[in-house]
Amino acid sequence: MEPVSALLARASDQVTLSPGDGKSGSSFATLRIDGEGYFLKRLSRSSDWIMRVTGDHVHRGFRAWQRGVLDAVPGCIDHTVVAMQLDGEGDDAVLSVLMRDVGTLLVPEGDAVVPAAQHDNFVGHLAAMCAEFWGWRDEVGDMATMAERMRFFAPDNIAPELRAAAVPGPIDAADRGWRLLESRSPALWRIADAVHHAPSLLSAPLESTPVTFLHGDWKMGNLGSHVDGRTILLDWCYPGSGPACWDLCWYIALNRARLPESKETTVARFRAALETRGLDTAPWFDAQLDLCMVAIMVTFGWEKALGDDGELRWWERRVADAIRRQGLQL
Numbered sequence: 001m002e003p004v005s006a007l008l009a010r011a012s013d014q015v016t017l018s019p020g021d022g023k024s025g026s027s028f029a030t031l032r033i034d035g036e037g038y039f040l041k042r043l044s045r046s047s048d049w050i051m052r053v054t055g056d057h058v059h060r061g062f063r064a065w066q067r068g069v070l071d072a073v074p075g076c077i078d079h080t081v082v083a084m085q086l087d088g089e090g091d092d093a094v095l096s097v098l099m100r101d102v103g104t105l106l107v108p109e110g111d112a113v114v115p116a117a118q119h120d121n122f123v124g125h126l127a128a129m130c131a132e133f134w135g136w137r138d139e140v141g142d143m144a145t146m147a148e149r150m151r152f153f154a155p156d157n158i159a160p161e162l163r164a165a166a167v168p169g170p171i172d173a174a175d176r177g178w179r180l181l182e183s184r185s186p187a188l189w190r191i192a193d194a195v196h197h198a199p200s201l202l203s204a205p206l207e208s209t210p211v212t213f214l215h216g217d218w219k220m221g222n223l224g225s226h227v228d229g230r231t232i233l234l235d236w237c238y239p240g241s242g243p244a245c246w247d248l249c250w251y252i253a254l255n256r257a258r259l260p261e262s263k264e265t266t267v268a269r270f271r272a273a274l275e276t277r278g279l280d281t282a283p284w285f286d287a288q289l290d291l292c293m294v295a296i297m298v299t300f301g302w303e304k305a306l307g308d309d310g311e312l313r314w315w316e317r318r319v320a321d322a323i324r325r326q327g328l329q330l
Contacts, residue, residue: 004085004096007033008040025049025168030101037101038082045091049161049168054238055148058141059095061236062086067140069213070236074132076125078102078232102232106224107258116260118225123266125231126218126251127273130244133213134279143240144216146206147199150298153178154196177302185316188301191323191330195298201330202295206243209288214242218251220258244274245285245292253296253303256311263314290322294330 014031026043045051051059062084064070070079080099087094107114114122151157153174161171182189195201216238224232248270252263259266267289271281297304297319304312323330 001083004083004098007083007098039099039101041097042094044094053152053157059086060143060239062095063140064239074128076128076230078230102224105226105232107220111257113260114258119260121229121231122223123269124273126247127270130212131277131279136213137241144238146203146242150195150199150295152299153302174302177305181301181305184305185312188297188316192298192301194330202291206291209243209284211241212244214240214247218247219254243288243292245288249292249296253300287326290326293322294319
């Protein structure tokens with residue numbers, strides 16, 4: 001495949017964009033090459049706060065692509081990436097990611113519930129990818145760890161971003177949300193604070209459960225569907241080895257307003273999809289799910305503090321039950 005620079009030399013009709021869901025600080029553009037539509041994303045650690053708070057010093061998505069990990073995803077998932085090119089060194093090294101333009105096929109922005117069939121595909125295809133990479137451990141190097149994932153929005157981790165001249169919206173929201181969580185749900189706040197300071201409280205017990213390859217950001221803003229039913233999955237920025245239930249819990253936590261069924265039914269759907277693909281979930285699923293439910297609130301408790309009371313209390317109860325069942329000292 002030609003490098004991005006060579007492909008861009010033939011480009012026309014380039015238009016710079018500011019997508020509503022593009023919250024990272026990266027730059028985006030649409031363009032045409034040989035009559036076909038493409039989407040270009042450029043980012044560097046110096047310009048992209050997400051790279052900084054996730055501890056990415058090496059452009060993890062690029063490394064995964066270089067090693068063929070993206071091309072090994074099952075056929076039911078389209079990663080859309082055509083080429084990547086990294087130019088420069090250090091924090092100013094710029095990664096250019098050229099993708100096929102699938103904008104019209106993505107889940108529309110907003111809070112509308114997605115069709116049940118589309119949701120079913122998303123959950124089933126997540127299970128398919130987990131099964132395809134079952135047992136995958138980081139052979140690429142410097143991929144995201146579970147400890148880093150739980151600390152993405154930890155107060156001390158986002159503190160440097162709060163000193164920016166223009167504080168990114170999600171960082172400001174996380175700062176407000178953590179402070180609000182302390183009063184709205186002292187129990188969740190204490191748990192999050194404890195794990196932020198000692199991630200091994202959860203990462204250690206999770207290590208006794210199976211692992212797979214994690215995309216890391218199964219939210220509606222990164223998802224879409226081809227007319228043939230294949231799932232479009234964008235933004236491979238947080239790749240790494242970890243528990244399958246992490247991506248599931250991320251999906252139900254960040255997409256809660258858009259799910260056409262309950263969280264519990266979605267979990268059961270995912271588990272059944274794993275079983276259909278030949279994985280025996282009985283020995284490990286319940287424990288891994290409990291641990292990931294706690295871990296996802298360590299990461300996103302701030303987001304729930306900014307939302308409605310019913311949702312916050314659901315997570316409060318679910319986390320308390322998980323901690324009791326697993327005998328966690330948090």
